Amino acid sequence: METGSNAKSDAGSQEEPKIQGIETPLGAPPKTEDKKPHRITKRWVRTNRISRPRTLAIDVGGTGIKAEILDSQGKPVTERTRVQTPHPATPAAVLGAIQKITDGQGGFERVSVGFPGVVKFGTVLTAPNLSPRWKKFNLGKALHRIYGKPVRVSNDADVQGYGVIRGHGVEMVITLGTGVGSALFVDGKLVPNLELGHHPFIKGKTYEEKLSHAALDAAGKKKWNKRLKKAVRELQLIFNFDRLYLGGGDAKHIDFKLPENVKVVSNQAGLWGGIALWQEASSR
Numbered sequence: 497m498e499t500g501s502n503a504k505s506d507a508g509s510q511e512e513p514k515i516q517g518i519e520t521p522l523g524a525p526p527k528t529e530d531k532k533p534h535r536i537t538k539r540w541v542r543t544n545r546i547s548r549p550r551t552l553a554i555d556v557g558g559t560g561i562k563a564e565i566l567d568s569q570g571k572p573v574t575e576r577t578r579v580q581t582p583h584p585a586t587p588a589a590v591l592g593a594i595q596k597i598t599d600g601q602g603g604f605e606r607v608s609v610g611f612p613g614v615v616k617f618g619t620v621l622t623a624p625n626l627s628p629r630w631k632k633f634n635l636g637k638a639l640h641r642i643y644g645k646p647v648r649v650s651n652d653a654d655v656q657g658y659g660v661i662r663g664h665g666v667e668m669v670i671t672l673g674t675g676v677g678s679a680l681f682v683d684g685k686l687v688p689n690l691e692l693g694h695h696p697f698i699k700g701k702t703y704e705e706k707l708s709h710a711a712l713d714a715a716g717k718k719k720w721n722k723r724l725k726k727a728v729r730e731l732q733l734i735f736n737f738d739r740l741y742l743g744g745g746d747a748k749h750i751d752f753k754l755p756e757n758v759k760v761v762s763n764q765a766g767l768w769g770g771i772a773l774w775q776e777a778s779s780r
């Protein structure tokens with residue numbers, strides 16, 4: 497059965513074992529027990545009861561690229577590694593950076609990626625904060641070639657959303673960082689690739705132009721917060737969401753009282769949400 501999450505590809509995917517015990521929402525993952533980097537040997541996996549399949553989760557951002565390995569329950573089994581996003585952020589440069597931070601990560605059976613643009617069937621259509629060279633680049637295929645494992649790629653805000661939603665009602669996610677990401681879920685089903693960031697918001701300027709990290713730097717915290725407050729009000733009126741989650745690196749700058757149904761969520765969800773990409777029966 498084809499599912500609603502059309503932003504994904506499982507390049508080279510075979511029939512994956514069904515994940516037991518995880519239902520959207522994933523909720524916060526259990527804490528990493530072992531904080532020290534360790535070599536992932538077969539013995540280590542056995543003694544630490546790492547449940548398979550393990551997922552190499554990658555979060556490609558406009559500023560940083562992060563990676564870690566999660567067990568089948570979404571629990572991190574390695575230290576998160578991070579590298580600055582290269583400039584220019586061409587496909588070759590980003591793939592090089594990904595390889596650099598995943599080299600020492602150890603064994604995994606599949607790969608999940610959150611990417612900052614529109615992605616369909618593993619192919620990137622837009623990457624406004626990276627490089628125009630991404631247009632029509634099949635990231636799913638490229639990563640499959642590198643790792644030889646099934647790969648699923650989805651928009652970064654969509655992945656973050658999978659990591660935080662409860663799975664009922666209308667739930668919305670806005671990520672505040674280099675770009676402004678957005679995701680919409682109805683009873684846990686994703687409406688993929690909602691690109692609210694590029695819609696007009698104030699005086700013909702888009703949400704991203706008014707709320708991105710560059711806008712925060714240019715306008716200052718006070719003005720940025722005022723704009724965000726207005727955005728939250730407007731989104732409530734347009735989408736009538738039951739819950740809105742605010743994520744991304746700049747969510748920590750929010751300094752006004754949020755309505756009851758609006759919550760700030762951990763940025764880590766951009767990684768652990770990657771597990772949920774494998775809950776769909778297939779990808780489109």
Ligand code: BGC
Nearest residue numbers: 612613614624653675676677
């Ligand atoms: C992109 C979105 C992305 C967001 C956050 C925007 O510029 O269009 O697809 O989710 O940045 O990275």
